[in-house]
Amino acid sequence: MTAEPSGVGDGDTRVYAIRFAHREASVRGEHFYGHDPCSESPFPIDYYVWLIVSGERTVLVDAGFTAETARRRGKRDYLQSPMETIAALGSDAGRVSHLILSHLHYDHVGHVADFPSASVVLQESELAFWTSRHAGRGEHARLADPEAIASLARENFTGRVRLVNGEHEVAPGVTVHRVGGHTPGLQVTRVETARGIVVLAADGTHFFENIEQDRPYGVVNHLPSMYEAFDTIRALAGPAGVVVPGHDPRVRERFPAVPGLEGLAVRVV
């Protein structure tokens, strides 16, 4: 992989996990595939987006959901929008050049319009599924944001949406990798930094426990792919790399809070 002088491989690359909402009224049984002996125990979940800043380059992984969506779906406590926290980190939503969408569930696509300069990178198979005849079926449909999907389909005509297949280099040192499992075209993001490799797994592993104990999440599109995703994420991180799960409150224990933004942002590297 080539590293440009202003690329993400530079020593000043910073990666943040930005927590914009959480849900306390949640139990283990909602989150793990198959029977869990402690299925009624409390199991709060966090909602994040991830910011990669390197020199002139600003890349965002996922677009969260809006305060309005939090009110409509209920139970979710909204902290502040990802754009506000990005500003507090000294960046600006208007400067985000690439918006990587891990997948098209409602909690990852709500603020796409608030990053107007960003080209949107997602897997072709993900958009294909959510515009297919199966999109509105069953349990999976409840996790969709039809308006966001419609506008992505529209933006595909303007050139703003970049549909990719499998592995793709988004910026120097930043690559996406399709893993599937949770949704048909779920992708994870690998970032090379001078301080090591970071894999922003999003819902490739919702919690540390999924990947560390080989325990699939409860919402499954394809079980073998979910196990394969764990293997791919481990391989992408390598022995010294860091894996950041998509929804784990323990992210706030394993990585240091950004001073002044406790509860809202941690610095991964």
Ligand SMILES: [Zn+2]
């Ligand atoms: Zn999610």
